[in-house]
Amino acid sequence: MIEVIDVTKDYGGxxxxxxxxxxxxxxxxxxFLGPNGSGKSxxxxxxxxxxxxxxxxxxxxxxxxxxxSAPLHEVGALLEARSVHTGRSAYNHLxxxxxxxxxxxxxVAELVDLVGLHDVARKRAGQFSLGMGxxxxxxxxxxxxxxxxxxxxPVNGLDPEGVHWIxxxxxxxxxxxxxxxVSSHLMSEMALTADHLxxxxxxxxxxxxxxxxxxxxxxxxxxxxxxxxxxxxxxLVLGPDVSVTSTAPEVLEIAGLAASEIGDLAAxxxxxxxxxxxxxxxxxxxxxxxxxxxxxFRTGDLAARPEEVAA
Amino acid sequence: xxxxxxxxxxPKLREHGRVTQARVVVSEWTKLQSLRSTRWSLGVxxxxxxxxxxxxxxxxxxxxxxxxxxxxxxxHPLDIALAGVNVAQLAIAVLGVLVITGEYSTGMIRSTFxxxxxxxxxxxxxxxxxxxxxxxxILPAVVIAFFASQxxxxxxxxxxxxxxxxGVTRAVIGGAVFVMLVGIFALALGAIVRNTAGGIAxxxxxxxxxxxxxxxxxxxxxxxxxxxxxxxAGRTLFSLxxxxxxxxxxxxxxxxxxxxxxxxxxxxxxxxxxxx
Numbered sequence: 001m002i003e004v005i006d007v008t009k010d011y012g013g014x015x016x017x018x019x020x021x022x023x024x025x026x027x028x029x030x031x032f033l034g035p036n037g038s039g040k041s042x043x044x045x046x047x048x049x050x051x052x053x054x055x056x057x058x059x060x061x062x063x064x065x066x067x068x069s070a071p072l073h074e075v076g077a078l079l080e081a082r083s084v085h086t087g088r089s090a091y092n093h094l095x096x097x098x099x100x101x102x103x104x105x106x107x108v109a110e111l112v113d114l115v116g117l118h119d120v121a122r123k124r125a126g127q128f129s130l131g132m133g134x135x136x137x138x139x140x141x142x143x144x145x146x147x148x149x150x151x152x153x154p155v156n157g158l159d160p161e162g163v164h165w166i167x168x169x170x171x172x173x174x175x176x177x178x179x180x181x182v183s184s185h186l187m188s189e190m191a192l193t194a195d196h197l198x199x200x201x202x203x204x205x206x207x208x209x210x211x212x213x214x215x216x217x218x219x220x221x222x223x224x225x226x227x228x229x230x231x232x233x234x235x236l237v238l239g240p241d242v243s244v245t246s247t248a249p250e251v252l253e254i255a256g257l258a259a260s261e262i263g264d265l266a267a268x269x270x271x272x273x274x275x276x277x278x279x280x281x282x283x284x285x286x287x288x289x290x291x292x293x294x295x296x297f298r299t300g301d302l303a304a305r306p307e308e309v310a311a
Numbered sequence: 312x313x314x315x316x317x318x319x320x321x322p323k324l325r326e327h328g329r330v331t332q333a334r335v336v337v338s339e340w341t342k343l344q345s346l347r348s349t350r351w352s353l354g355v356x357x358x359x360x361x362x363x364x365x366x367x368x369x370x371x372x373x374x375x376x377x378x379x380x381x382x383x384x385x386x387h388p389l390d391i392a393l394a395g396v397n398v399a400q401l402a403i404a405v406l407g408v409l410v411i412t413g414e415y416s417t418g419m420i421r422s423t424f425x426x427x428x429x430x431x432x433x434x435x436x437x438x439x440x441x442x443x444x445x446x447x448x449i450l451p452a453v454v455i456a457f458f459a460s461q462x463x464x465x466x467x468x469x470x471x472x473x474x475x476x477x478g479v480t481r482a483v484i485g486g487a488v489f490v491m492l493v494g495i496f497a498l499a500l501g502a503i504v505r506n507t508a509g510g511i512a513x514x515x516x517x518x519x520x521x522x523x524x525x526x527x528x529x530x531x532x533x534x535x536x537x538x539x540x541x542x543x544a545g546r547t548l549f550s551l552x553x554x555x556x557x558x559x560x561x562x563x564x565x566x567x568x569x570x571x572x573x574x575x576x577x578x579x580x581x582x583x584x585x586x587x
Contacts, residue, residue, distance in 0.1 A: 073324075100427050
């Protein structure tokens with residue numbers, strides 16, 4: 001269980017997190033979504049007591065992180081930034097962390113095997129690839145068999161097999177009743193793993209919703225219509241809940257009416273339709289739509305094209 | 312690097328312990344001895360502490376016949392025996408800074424603070440482990456350096472001094488205590504500055520730049536102030552002859568301990584308050 005209560009964080013004059021509140025429940029995978037620079041990593045650092053909030057309160061399993069007497073048993077965390085001494089072997093890294101809680105060597109060996117680092121455990125972590133580094137980070141997160149897991153961009157740098165492994169692991173952890181909180185800037189990744197979504201932009205909460213609800217809102221919202229009498233049709237369909245945009249003569253994009261309703265209306269008034277297509281907005285587009293005003297770093301003209309900004 | 316992607320199950324952990332100061336000490340010991348750079352620095356510190364006195368004793372003995380009475384009067388056997396301390400202090404100071412700044416530069420500090428979020432146990436454990444390791448290593452080194460340099464000088468029947476002579480035992484052990492305290496002071500500076508180059512620069516500034524700068528002052532001021540500088544106060548621990556412008560060893564040593572305590576206290580306050 002993670003509770004973030006009206007948290008604000010300023011770095012110098014810059015506001016990284018702005019009055020953010022949400023709760024992460026056990027037993028499900030909660031995705032933490034937002035564009036780069038939206039405050040995801042900062043929020044996680046605040047929850048983990050690495051940074052102190054300027055205002056507000058962040059608690060894990062009912063307490064401030066610092067007040068837990070055995071934090072590794074309560075919370076396992078994988079940070080986005082590297083947090084391993086490059087000169088130390090993976091095994092000794094995990095051992096040093098384990099020893100702070102009196103966790104034994106057999107447990108360290110167990111975790112090394114679990115994440116598949118057995119063959120390289122005695123190598124210095126500085127020689128690890130990004131993917132191996134992520135696996136080491138996950139091993140340290142799971143060392144204390146924690147009730148809550150926070151993973152910041154865990155699939156970064158992993159190969160397809162590794163990505164699949166992470167998805168399976170997250171679902172398994174949630175199924176065991178743990179609180180699983182995973183950040184990502186990729187909607188498509190979250191759609192596959194998460195049950196619930198917390199979406200932020202520029203440090204503010206944009207959405208706190210189930211993935212199903214998010215998908216429902218995102219898809220089938222517009223209908224593309226092509227007709228020689230587009231102008232007449234436009235006047236007919238316009239209403240309080242209906243908006244119409246036009247990208248070309250004879251082409252309308254209608255939001256707020258189902259394709260069947262538009263077709264019936266056209267038939268009643270004898271308007272010929274050359275095309276009538278419900279448009280499925282992709283999850284990525286829905287995410288872009290939602291965070292359009294909150295993207296921290298715009299890429300000039302490219303910002304108008306969703307697929308390029310999402311990457 | 313293979314793992315079955317089909318099923319992943321995290322093995323249960325039977326016993327749940329809690330963070331204690333003793334456990335953090337064990338962890339910091341693992342960290343210290345599992346780095347190649349630590350082992351190298353400590354090894355070099357140990358060898359230099361012995362090598363320099365041996366070299367100086369050999370050179371002094373070889374040139375003794377050609378030295379003027381004035382030059383001969385300027386040589387003191389204890390200065391030769393403890394010449395390595397001046398070199399070892401630099402190796403240990405750099406390592407002291409690195410013990411903490413190495414964690415900041417690599418990001419390890421975040422893992423450390425996730426495991427020990429109260430943070431202060433980490434500072435105490437790091438300081439304690441590093442101090443004990445340094446002392447246990449440098450103490451035999453200065454004792455070996457004393458007897459080795461004396462053995463060389465003895466074959467030429469010059470500059471003899473007994474280990475039991477007044478103040479000698481204190482000065483030899485004081486050499487190891489001094490190096491240990493320098494390590495603690497440097498570690499605290501590293502924790503305050505959080506940057507390897509910065510930490511070493513501040514240390515060098517206080518220990519090697521500040522003392523000669525005092526010569527710019529009027530002599531009476533210089534004599535009054537210099538003895539209270541950390542380096543000069545600390546050096547009294549391993550010097551035998553009492554200079555009228557230097558503190559008595561016990562007061563000098565105590566003052567240096569005070570400087571270390573103040574530096575550690577500042578480090579502790581900042582460690583708890585600052586974001587990581």
